[in-house]
Amino acid sequence: LSQTAMRQARERQAQLTKPAGALGALEEVSIQLAGISGSCPPPAPERPAVAVFAGDHGVLVQGVSPWPQEVTVGMVENFRAGGAAVNVLARACGAVVRVIDVGVASEVAGDDVVLVRNVRRGTADLSQGPAMSRAEAERALAAGISVANELADAGHDVLLTGDMGIGNTTPSACLLAALTGTPAEVVTGRGVGIDDDTLALKTRIVADAVARLAPDAEPIDVLSEVGGLEHAGLAGFILGAAARRLPVILDGVIAGSAALVAQALSPEAIHYCMAGHRSVEPGHRTALERLGLRPLVDLDLRLGEGSGAALAFPLVRSAALILDEMATFDSAGVANKDD
Amino acid sequence: LSQTAMRQARERQAQLTKPAGALGALEEVSIQLAGISGSCPPPAPERPAVAVFAGDHGVLVQGVSPWPQEVTVGMVENFRAGGAAVNVLARACGAVVRVIDVGVASEVAGDDVVLVRNVRRGTADLSQGPAMSRAEAERALAAGISVANELADAGHDVLLTGDMGIGNTTPSACLLAALTGTPAEVVTGRGVGIDDDTLALKTRIVADAVARLAPDAEPIDVLSEVGGLEHAGLAGFILGAAARRLPVILDGVIAGSAALVAQALSPEAIHYCMAGHRSVEPGHRTALERLGLRPLVDLDLRLGEGSGAALAFPLVRSAALILDEMATFDSAGVANKDD
Incomplete structure (x- = not known):
């Protein structure tokens, strides 16, 4: 698996407008899909x-x-x-x-x-x-x-x-x-x-x-x-x-x-x-x-x-779509908890 | 809930081409949906x-x-x-x-x-x-x-x-x-x-x-x-x-x-x-x-x-669709375990 894509996926999960880790096992699936496809966000499987x-x-x-x-x-x-x-x-x-x-x-x-x-x-x-x-x-x-x-x-x-x-x-x-x-x-x-x-x-x-x-x-x-x-x-x-x-x-x-x-x-x-x-x-x-x-x-x-x-x-x-489609704290202008 | 529709759903689950109970909790959901809608099979929720x-x-x-x-x-x-x-x-x-x-x-x-x-x-x-x-x-x-x-x-x-x-x-x-x-x-x-x-x-x-x-x-x-x-x-x-x-x-x-x-x-x-x-x-x-x-x-x-x-x-x-779309042992001509 692509370690680079998996690291990017982990970092992106932390920037999305939700508490870090709040999507539980779904986040792990998204990271695995990034590793498999070698890209972040990974393409959502559709077929x-x-x-x-x-x-x-x-x-x-x-x-x-x-x-x-x-x-x-x-x-x-x-x-x-x-x-x-x-x-x-x-x-x-x-x-x-x-x-x-x-x-x-x-x-x-x-x-x-x-x-x-x-x-x-x-x-x-x-x-x-x-x-x-x-x-x-x-x-x-x-x-x-x-x-x-x-x-x-x-x-x-x-x-x-x-x-x-x-x-x-x-x-x-x-x-x-x-x-x-x-x-x-x-x-x-x-x-x-x-x-x-x-x-x-x-x-x-x-x-x-x-x-x-x-x-x-x-x-x-x-x-x-x-x-x-x-x-x-x-x-x-x-x-x-x-x-x-x-x-x-x-x-x-x-x-x-x-x-x-x-x-x-x-x-x-x-x-x-x-x-x-x-x-x-x-x-x-x-x-x-x-x-x-x-x-x-x-x-x-x-x-x-x-x-x-x-x-x-x-x-x-859904796990893949989360990485692709969710807003980040920056893009949505929502305060993060450390702000 | 409609007890009649729930009983019909339970009976139908037992006739579908699968071992009785093999769809676990999904079968219970289908029975509940039948009770809610008052019909068996219940309409699959689509909206x-x-x-x-x-x-x-x-x-x-x-x-x-x-x-x-x-x-x-x-x-x-x-x-x-x-x-x-x-x-x-x-x-x-x-x-x-x-x-x-x-x-x-x-x-x-x-x-x-x-x-x-x-x-x-x-x-x-x-x-x-x-x-x-x-x-x-x-x-x-x-x-x-x-x-x-x-x-x-x-x-x-x-x-x-x-x-x-x-x-x-x-x-x-x-x-x-x-x-x-x-x-x-x-x-x-x-x-x-x-x-x-x-x-x-x-x-x-x-x-x-x-x-x-x-x-x-x-x-x-x-x-x-x-x-x-x-x-x-x-x-x-x-x-x-x-x-x-x-x-x-x-x-x-x-x-x-x-x-x-x-x-x-x-x-x-x-x-x-x-x-x-x-x-x-x-x-x-x-x-x-x-x-x-x-x-x-x-x-x-x-x-x-x-x-x-x-x-x-x-x-x-999916639970609703199972009741609606699956074949029965009779309709599919598949031997049931008691045959």
């Missing part, structure tokens, strides 16, 4: 795109979710038709939605909304062995990087993460446990809603899968052994956005665990990320602490899809 | 107006704030010119800003933006006696009701509270302490930034002023004895909005303390209110608990002006 990475999970056969696998492809069609929560929230904030089939179990038709970059038709059951090969993880990462580049080329100036995949909080918990060294009991949650017995089963699966990893496993090995294809796609998407110097608004725990993969591969990439929200999924707190990100929205969401990122976008845009 | 009630405070001579009184009128001119934070944040979400001089100490010119409804040129010093007469408090309340009616007549479908008044966290703390029975030390804060000595002075002033009140003081007597003119205006504004069945998005601690006055006068009025945000000012937590409101934004803001309410508006609008 958001939500990239919803979709995949299926072999571990679902173990009974970690009450939802059937077909819901993943059903929701892909719902995204295409514009009827899902993320479609509504994206329209509300002026964002486009793109869905990337990076690992859906059944065939998906491609069009302008749904991009078919399928690496394999769902992961293998991570409780029995590697979820995917290293080569597959790399292809899914590359797909995510490509999508970021395509959206940047199309003029989008802020990229939001989304995800869809029945069962995907299980690989998320595995990645969180493996990459932060946190016990499975702490990072494994109820996803969209499971009972105590299922939670105990899910936690045991997470603990056992993570225990298989070599202590010195590389990030890409962790990803392929216990991750998901949408996690790999999202990690690449974050790396690709950072390489294009675009801000990224992360959604919930799936994005958080994918961001940990991106962080392990390239720590600087996280400087381009903002946490759109904090999910009720317990591992998300662990992820945000490790990433050093403060959530902008904290409303007990646990939906995924990019819903929390879309809700946060207006806050991010 | 927000922020009403910034401005007043001065005689207690400022005691040294409770480092800012000079002239800043109030200076900021009124800044609002008129469009250069303050609330102007930027209102433009960002499509809201208009109206400023109401209900008690500014110096003369203010009226126009389309600034409405002159001055009741008196600043309150008297509440540390020495009543801040205003009961008749003045009633006139300021009436002014607030009028403004709500005028904005409703102009077609605004959601009203946001704003405030400006150097020193106004002192009467806010008095109202909070008096109306909730909370000790002055708990509800008195640093406002936009004061040192330990000033905080001790401010707390003592609050405690002493509240101690003067009769145990059975009526809400209007509490307001006139230790309140502010913008607090009275805001309380009336909330009552007026509720009477017109319009949703109200409250800003920070000034609005919270004014809402306690409105609650004391008419408890049902609070059913029309949403808490836009939670301020860092400690008394705001006390206010929100007593009002039974959950803040939508929680980003360490401590600016006032309506800034937190404006930031929350897109969340409120």
